[in-house]
Amino acid sequence: MANDLSAYFLTNHERHLNELSEWLSIPSISSLSAHKKDTVKGAEWIVRELKRIGMEKVEVYPTQGHPVVYAERLHAKEKPTVLVYGHYDVQPVDPLHLWESDPFKPAIRDNKIYARGATDDKGQTFMHLKVVEALLKEHGELPVNIKFLIEGEEEIGSINLPEFVEKNQELLFTDVIVISDTGMQEKGQPALCYGLRGLAGLQIDVKGAKGDLHSGQFGGAVQNALHALVHLLDSFRNEDGVIQVERFYDKVKDLEDEEKKVHDSLQFSDKELKKELEVNDLAGEKGFSTLERMWVRPTLEINGMWGGYQGEGLKTVLPNEAHAKITCRLVPDQDPDEIIRLLTAHIEAHTPAGVTVAVTVYDKGAPYVAPYDHPAIQAAGRSYEKIYDVPVQYIRRGGTIPIVAEFDQILKKPVVLMGFGLPGENFHAPNEHFHLENFDYGLRVITDYLQELPKALEKSNDLTQKL
Amino acid sequence: MANDLSAYFLTNHERHLNELSEWLSIPSISSLSAHKKDTVKGAEWIVRELKRIGMEKVEVYPTQGHPVVYAERLHAKEKPTVLVYGHYDVQPVDPLHLWESDPFKPAIRDNKIYARGATDDKGQTFMHLKVVEALLKEHGELPVNIKFLIEGEEEIGSINLPEFVEKNQELLFTDVIVISDTGMQEKGQPALCYGLRGLAGLQIDVKGAKGDLHSGQFGGAVQNALHALVHLLDSFRNEDGVIQVERFYDKVKDLEDEEKKVHDSLQFSDKELKKELEVNDLAGEKGFSTLERMWVRPTLEINGMWGGYQGEGLKTVLPNEAHAKITCRLVPDQDPDEIIRLLTAHIEAHTPAGVTVAVTVYDKGAPYVAPYDHPAIQAAGRSYEKIYDVPVQYIRRGGTIPIVAEFDQILKKPVVLMGFGLPGENFHAPNEHFHLENFDYGLRVITDYLQELPKALEKSNDLTQKL
Incomplete structure (x- = not known):
């Protein structure tokens, strides 16, 4: 592999981790308004870095929410263009007491880097920058044209990005979109994700009497907001x-039967999952396998719920307020707007007497399934296989990257979900981390892919035009 | 009314309120260990005050939890003995932001005193001390023998008091027990409470996977602790x-039919209650009137519930922990211990697969119904009627004073529930307050009662002996 940059990556390993740690130290939590300034800092950091490595037209586009960062380098004449999408925002960190080290003081333990955003998605986005830097340093120019689109609202449903993509179709014109924000099934076993679930989320606020009441004085006579919520949920x-x-x-x-066969070939083990998650039983929709329930079946989950007295001991109160946050994961061809309408109708129909219920709509994102026989996707598979030296798996994921379906609909180009995460890396949970083994392999997979992509697309020009 | 101390009470009104405010300023919240020292301060304050007004053998008895305060003055030879029970502990104050003034900085607005404990129970207990002080100052001695028993664990189920009462039957020997910790039905309408519901409370802790999970990655495959709890509740x-x-x-x-008639005579209005609580509908057990549901039917209420993400916006987490606190109000002849066993069995039988559930037992208290034709109770009714100048109502209450049933069982003497609270005074809720009108009337009612009691009991000596 003449074009392999393994030696370069090894030499620069420590510098890369120091740079990544700097980015991971910024608490760019998009959902919390108290972190508004930090999300701007998160954007500014990546802007500085994109400029430093040699990207051009690096610009921050303000939105109604958190800014979008764009950069390009288009010197590979008659070569395909790759749009790399990633996000600089991260999830909240609570419950904080369960973190073994500060979520915003990256720590390396056992060849893993621990920090909020380590794998989702700063760590994975950062790899693409390092590959660009390496190719420019070592080869002087890139084998393809590259555009970066790095946003700050992925964790809150990419609220403003669809409008930005719609309005900037020319700026974002590309042959293929590459996203590293997913994962593989197990260590050493690379996987290409060709399908994601969508998302529809809302908050339910139940209100009963004018205030909290004494549960002895009024208990039995008045609707308890918590009971009403529990019944509804x-x-x-x-x-x-x-x-x-x-x-x-x-x-x-x-x-489809074909996909069922793919699932069977993965030899997914319920026993292993139970062991990993430390549960006696799995649960979920009857009549479907665990992989199906995680990847191809829609869900409805309560993400949070609260009301009444939560302190030590008892307080004999009859609470007048109760709250819950729920999200649904959606699969083709469910439409998030329609699902929100159906959920709202269900809530209205099931609200017990004596309380009122308010619904606030949050995140929405459509599900997505890519044509996994597309040459841009197949080329990615070959790059994985070359570097990891084992056959790649084609998988779907249960999570949502809200913008993927929008890319599909607006830009009409294939999305290659080239992920390097691992199942136990605690996406969205305490002690999020990223295996540095996959950071190292990933740099080489991406390098190989960018070099192999022109050939792959050349051969199948017709198909590319059609998509 | 030669023995009426109205003039004295009027002269001393301001001093009384200043003293009460001092006591109310002590945050003696018994359920929170952070307030352990404050409960001791609450006890010390009342000890000093009992000594100052002329009570004897004033002593603090330590318990496994918060101390019990005892005092006596037994100079009324051949007169009956009255044991006054009250409590110096108070409920927690959250949600704090709903208080219009600091719960521990008593404020007088519109002839009401606002503070945690104003009506439950410092304000009501304090009246008895002020009557004793007044009688001693104005008449030199008390018309009956008086014992005070003031505890610090009423709000947490009087955990240690039954043992204390059991062990100190001689010390506590009495003819009648008087408690001011209940209320009347409406302003200007005195009421004597002859029945209370009991209590059985516990906490449910649900545990699922080893940690919080990503709701996309695992949603649909693993039991969500919140769903399990919701289903259970x-x-x-x-x-x-x-x-x-x-x-x-x-x-x-x-x-019994007789009691149904008493209920009917009260002309309770559902419409008024709806208006007062600002709800469109009442709720509760079908087939029973609102008064029945509040006084003579048992309940099961969720007092608090929490789990997962409770911050701004959404967090797509699949929570592995969920918690709830529930209490049942009990009626004769339900036994709290048996009810706890039945609840625990129900929880075990209804725990969904994929989670484990732990139960922690908290408060317990038996229900109580007094013989309301007892002369000690009828005498109290006459004192109310004399001072308020309207016929007294005989009512039951939905709340619990855990020790009442124990007094009944151990001391075998009638309990007179001589309450001065009002329904809207926010027992256990933000902006607790006590109408000073009832503070003023109450002092006179208690004064009259202590003077009239010897005659009443003399006449019906047989009956007293029998009880």
């Missing part, structure tokens, strides 16, 4: 884990 | 508000 799923929201499954496509 | 009551815990109602006595 329990009405969403039945004992078999089947979602009871009317027409919820109407648009869900049946799994 | 919703299983406690059916759509008609009937508690579904097996054998829960087995020991509940039917309401």
Whole structure:
């Protein structure tokens, strides 16, 4: 492999980690307004870095929310263009006491880097910058044209990005979109993700009497907001884990036999998962395998719930307020707006007497399934196989990258989900980390892919035009 | 009314309120260990005050928890003995932001004193001390023998008091027990409470996977602790508000026709209650009137519930922990220990697969119904009528004073629930307050009662002996 930059990456390993740690130290939590300035800092850091490595037209585009960062380098004449998408925002860190080290003081333990955003998604986005830097330093120029689009609202549903993409189709014109924000199934086993679930999220606020009441004085006579909420939330799923929201499954496509075979080939082990998560039983929709429940079936999960007295001991209060946050993961061809309408109708129909309920709509994102036989995707598979030296797996993921479906609809180009995360890396949870083994392999996979892509697309010019 | 001390009480009104404010300023919250020292301060304050007004043998008895304060003055030879019970501990104050003034900086607005404990129970207990002080100052001696028993654990189920009462039966020997810790139905309408509900409370802790999980990655495959809790909590009551815990109602006595007539005579208005609480509908067990649901039917209420993400916006987490606090109000002849066993069995039977549940037992208290035709109770009714100048109502209350049933069982003497609170005074809730009008009337009612009691008991000596 003449064009392999392994030696370069090894030499620069420590510098890379120091730079990444700097970025990971910025608490750019997009959902919390108290961190508004930090998200700007997160954007500024990546802007400085993009300029430093040799990207051009590096610009910050303000939005209604957190800014979008764009950069390009278009000197590879008659070569394909690759749009790399990533995000500089991260999830909140609570419960903080469960972190073994400060989420914003990156720590390396056992060849893993621990920090909020280590794998989702600063760590994975950062690899693409390092590959560009390496190629420019070692080869003087890039083998393809590259555009970067790095946003700050992925964790809150990419609220403003679709409008930006819609308005800037020319700026973002590309042959392929590459995103590293997913993962593989197990260590040493590379995987290319060709499908993601969508998302529809909302908050439910229940209000009863004018204030909290004494549970002895009024208990039995007045609706308790917590009981009303519990009843409402329990009405969403039945004992078999089947979602009871009317027409919820109407648009869900049946799994094709071919994909079932792919699932079978993965030899997924329920036993292993139970062991990993330390549970006695798995749960979920009856009649579907665990992989199906995680990848190709829609879900409804309560993400948070609270009300009444939460302190030490008891307080004999009859609470007048109760709150819950729920999200649904969606699969083709469910439409997030329609699902929000169905959920709202269900809530209205199941609100007990004596309380009022308000619904606030949050994140939305459509599901996405890529044509995994597309040459740009197949080329990615070959790069994985070359570097990891094992056959690549084609998988779907249960998570959501809200902008993926929008890219598909607006830019009409294939999205290559070239992820390097691992299942136990605590995405969105305490002690998020990224295996440095995959950081090292990933740099080489991306390098190889950018070099091999022109050939792959040349051969299948027709197909590319069609998509 | 030669023995009326109205003039004295008027002269000393301001001093009384200043003294009460001092006591109310001590945050003696018994359920929170952070306030351990404050509960001791609450006890010390009342000890100093008991000594100052002329009580004797004033002593602090340590318990496993918060101390018990005892005092006596036994110079009324051949007169009955009255044991006054009260409590110096108070409920927690959250949600703090809903208080219009600091819960521990007593404020007088619109002839009401606002503070935690104003009505429950420092304000009401304090009246008895002021009556003793007044009688001693104005008459030189008390018309009856008086004992005070003031504890610091009423709000946490009087955990240690039964043992104290059991061990100190001689010290506490009395003819009648008087407690001012209840209320009347409406302003200007005195009421004597002859029945209280009991209490059984516990906390439920649900534990799922080893940690919080990503709701996209694992959603649909693993039991969400919040869903498990919601399912468990919703299983406690059916759509008609009937508690579904097996054998829960087995020991509940039917309401006697005579008492039904008393209820009817009270002309309770659902419409008024809805207006007062600002709700469109009342709720609760089908087939029972609102008064019945509040006074003579048992309940199961969720007092608090929490788990997962409770911050701004969404966090797409699949929480591995969920918690709830519940209490049941009990009626004769339900036994708190048995109810705890039934609840625990129900929880075990309804725990969904994939989670484990732990139960922590908190407060317990038996229900109590007094013989309201007892002369000590009838005498109290006459004192109310004399001072308020309207017929007294005989009512039951939905709340619990845990020690009342124990007094009944151990001391075998009637308990006179001579309350001066009002329904809207926010017992256990933000902006607790006490109407000073009832503070003023109350002092005179108690004064009259202590003077009239010897005659009343003399006449019905047989009956007293029998009880």
